[in-house]
Amino acid sequence: MxxxxxxxxxxxxxxxxxxxxxxxxxxxxxxxxxxxxxxxxxxxxxxxxxxxxxxxxxxxxxxxxxxxxxxxxxxxxxxxxxxxxxxxxxxxxxxxxxxxxxxxxxxxxxxxxxxxxxxxxxxxxxxxxxxxxxxxxxxxxxxxxxxxxxxxxxxxxxxxxxxxxxxxxxxxxxxxxxxxxxxxxxxxxxxxxxxxxxxxxxxxxxxxxxxxxxxxxxxxxxxxxxxEGPSFANGITKTMLHQEWAMTIEQAIEAEAQAQALCMLTQDFTRAYEAFVAKQKPVFQGD
CATH class of the missing domain: 3.90.226.10 (2-enoyl-CoA Hydratase; Chain A, domain 1)
Structure with missing residues (x-):
């Protein structure tokens, strides 16, 4: 879709x-x-x-x-x-x-x-x-x-x-x-x-x-x-940079797996793929 x-x-x-x-x-x-x-x-x-x-x-x-x-x-x-x-x-x-x-x-x-x-x-x-x-x-x-x-x-x-x-x-x-x-x-x-x-x-x-x-x-x-970047994903990056201070490496890897899977559901991720296929620069919208 x-x-x-x-x-x-x-x-x-x-x-x-x-x-x-x-x-x-x-x-x-x-x-x-x-x-x-x-x-x-x-x-x-x-x-x-x-x-x-x-x-x-x-x-x-x-x-x-x-x-x-x-x-x-x-x-x-x-x-x-x-x-x-x-x-x-x-x-x-x-x-x-x-x-x-x-x-x-x-x-x-x-x-x-x-x-x-x-x-x-x-x-x-x-x-x-x-x-x-x-x-x-x-x-x-x-x-x-x-x-x-x-x-x-x-x-x-x-x-x-x-x-x-x-x-x-x-x-x-x-x-x-x-x-x-x-x-x-x-x-x-x-x-x-x-x-x-x-x-x-x-x-x-x-x-x-x-x-x-x-x-x-x-x-x-x-x-x-x-x-100009994916603002939703940037927000996740900031959250993880802060939260992972108190995590073990194992906890951090699992938390990042969950966070990244969530980002893969965004339309910005789809836009980036479609732009790559079309050899264009993606225009992110934060959703």
């Missing part, structure tokens, strides 16, 4: 599981969607784009909503004014935290952790465009992204140790070693020192470096390339 004759999804099911986000009006950062690529810009350049209680919560909720977005295939995350993100705002977050008691502090740390969870759980690949300062929670946002483009002048620092806190913040002790290795992650988390752009590329933290004036455009170009 040709993919053109396959019945479409029941509208009632679509209504409950798909919703557009292009028209979303962000309150605490900039948000735009163009041809399937959403761009989030942390936009407080006067303080190097720090996070606040409000921006943490809005980012958490927005990444959660991306599970159902039918008009967003990839996400670009960046900062304005030549910096990525300086972490939690000293005056609006750090100051209030020192006056809170344990239940409220746990409420805060769970909220920040939920942001990482929703970034990892949304099916869209996240490309971080990182220039200048990328510190504290900003370094965590970069770490939680799927791909990272940096610049030679970028400085990534997991600063928690320098403010009297443990490096085990927002999943850093679990995720960072998987990106740069246990020894290198230990160094960054114990010392809080800055990882320069060229060193970050050598360590594998950055996929590649770009000129500062080009890093956002390159990230958007990469994201656009991802939107």
């Amino acid at each position: 040709s993919s053109d004759t396959i019945p479409r999804v029941d509208p009632a099911l679509v209504a409950g599981n798909q919703r557009p986000l292009a028209g979303y009006e962000a309150r605490h950062f900039q948000w735009s969607v163009k041809e399937g690529v959403a761009t989030i810009v942390l936009n407080r350049p006067e303080r190097k784009n720090p996070l606040t209680f409000d921006s943490y919560a809005e980012l958490r909720d927005l990444f959660h909503q991306l599970k159902w977005a039918d008009d967003v295939k990839a996400v670009v995350l960046t900062g304005s004014g030549g910096n990525f993100c300086s972490g939690g705002d000293v005056h609006e977050i750090i100051g209030p935290l020192v006056r809170l008691k344990a239940p409220e502090l746990l409420m805060f740390t769970r909220m920040t952790g939920e942001l990482v969870k929703t970034m990892r759980a949304c099916p869209q690949p996240i490309v971080a465009a990182i220039d200048g300062v990328c510190a504290g929670a900003g370094a965590i946002l970069a770490m939680a992204s799927d791909l990272r483009l940096g610049t030679a002048r970028s400085k990534t620092a997991f600063l928690f140790n320098r403010v009297g806190l443990a490096g085990c913040d927002m999943g850093a002790c679990a995720m960072l070693p998987r990106i740069v290795g246990q020894g290198r992650a230990s160094e960054l988390l114990y010392t809080g020192r800055a990882l320069g752009g060229e060193e970050g590329e050598r360590w594998g933290f950055f996929n590649r470096l770009c000129a500062p004036e080009e890093v956002l455009a390159e990230a958007q170009k990469l994201a656009a390339q991802l939107t």
Whole structure:
């Protein structure tokens, strides 16, 4: 049966599981969607784009909503004014935290952790465009992204140790070693020192470096390339990359067998075969 004759999804099911986000009006950062690529810009350049209680919560909720977005295939995350993100705002977050008691502090740390969870759980690949300062929670946002483009002048620092806190913040002790290795992650988390752009590329933290004036455009170009691929299958890849951290090799192979069989049922798989036979480039539609 040709993919053109396959019945479409029941509208009632679509209504409950798909919703557009292009028209979303962000309150605490900039948000735009163009041809399937959403761009989030942390936009407080006067303080190097720090996070606040409000921006943490809005980012958490927005990444959660991306599970159902039918008009967003990839996400670009960046900062304005030549910096990525300086972490939690000293005056609006750090100051209030020192006056809170344990239940409220746990409420805060769970909220920040939920942001990482929703970034990892949304099916869209996240490309971080990182220039200048990328510190504290900003370094965590970069770490939680799927791909990272940096610049030679970028400085990534997991600063928690320098403010009297443990490096085990927002999943850093679990995720960072998987990106740069246990020894290198230990160094960054114990010392809080800055990882320069060229060193970050050598360590594998950055996929590649770009000129500062080009890093956002390159990230958007990469994201656009991802939107041309099979978005359903890309979402499965992201899910498996995340879930297989906690699996044995045997469990991972079985889980991938099931996931790949599911992808073979998609129309994109059929389109790829038909395009190959016709010596054409497949046009994927994400179903």
